[in-house]
Amino acid sequence: MMSTLQHKSIYLPVLLTLWLGLFLDSEALSERIQYGQWLTNGLVLLCFAWVYFRVTRKIKKLMLYGVGLAYLGEVVFSIVLGMYEYRLENVPFYVPFGHSLVYAAVFYIQKEKLIQRNKSHLVFVLYWGMIAYSSLWLLFDQDVLGLVCTLVIVLLLKKKTGNELFFLIMYFMVVYLELLGTYYQCWEWPDTWFSIVSFISSSNPPSGIGVFYFGFDIGCLWIYKKLNSKKWRRMKSLRQFKRL
Structure with missing residues (x-):
């Protein structure tokens, strides 16, 4: 099966780096190694x-735009x-690069022929x-924030843009990332939204927080369209032609 996966050299290193990098930046390891975050960087x-x-080339540009946007x-969301x-009450240097890596990994996971052949079932x-x-x-940890975020995702998916598989894979990639990051205590979510909205309780991490990655993905594409308008119009025309 592994031999049929054409893009594994892209997303498997990302999955491994997320785990190892967050382990190196963990609270437990910091008691033994003070420069763990630098190793992760x-x-x-x-x-x-x-x-x-x-x-x-397109994904290269999106990755670079993603670093700045992330x-x-x-x-805004963490510090302000x-x-x-x-x-360490900062924005670690590695985090914006990690956002772009997650984007690239999900893009190439959903491009695999094995995934595309079973697209409807996977969705x-x-x-x-x-x-x-x-x-x-929600049932076991009163994660109201996670449920609210997930319901927003459900509403977004109802638009049927053809990117449902990408966003659903992104959802579970973020689940993987958030469970690792909070387990290793690299970051922490408060018990309530912004520690202010008391009636919106939250888990650590909230289950549906991937909705913010959806915003990140859309933001990257918006920047790409603005900075590469001619290429974007050409690509859109080709897609419309293929549908005829």
Whole structure:
């Protein structure tokens, strides 16, 4: 099966880097190694370079736009609004690069022929898996914020843009990332939304927080369209022609 996966050299290193990088930046390891976050910075940069030189020109641009957009988002949501907090009360250098790596990994996972052949079945399974996952967090940990975020995702998916599989894979990639990050105590989510809205309780992490990655993905595409308008119009015309 592995031999049929054409893009595994892109997303498997990302999955491994997320785990190892967050372990190196963990609260437990910091008691033994003070420079763990620097090791994570170096590891993520190496992975970013590895992936960057293996993707298409369009994805290269989206990855670079993503770094800038992610840094801005992290400053606003973490530092200014206090929606969550990193271990050292900063925005770690590796985090914006990690956002772009997650984007690239999900893009190439959903491009696999094996995935595309089973697209409709996977959308069905992942969709109801998302509903079940969020419902269980609500039931066992009163994760109201996670449920609200998941319901927003459900509404977005009703538009049927053809990107449902991408966003559902993104949802579970974020689940993987958030469970690792909070388990290793690299960051923490408060018990209530922004520690202010008391009637919206939250798990650590909230189950549906991937909705903010959806915004990140849409933001990257918006920047790409604005800075590459001619290419975008040409690509759109080709897609319309193929549908005829």
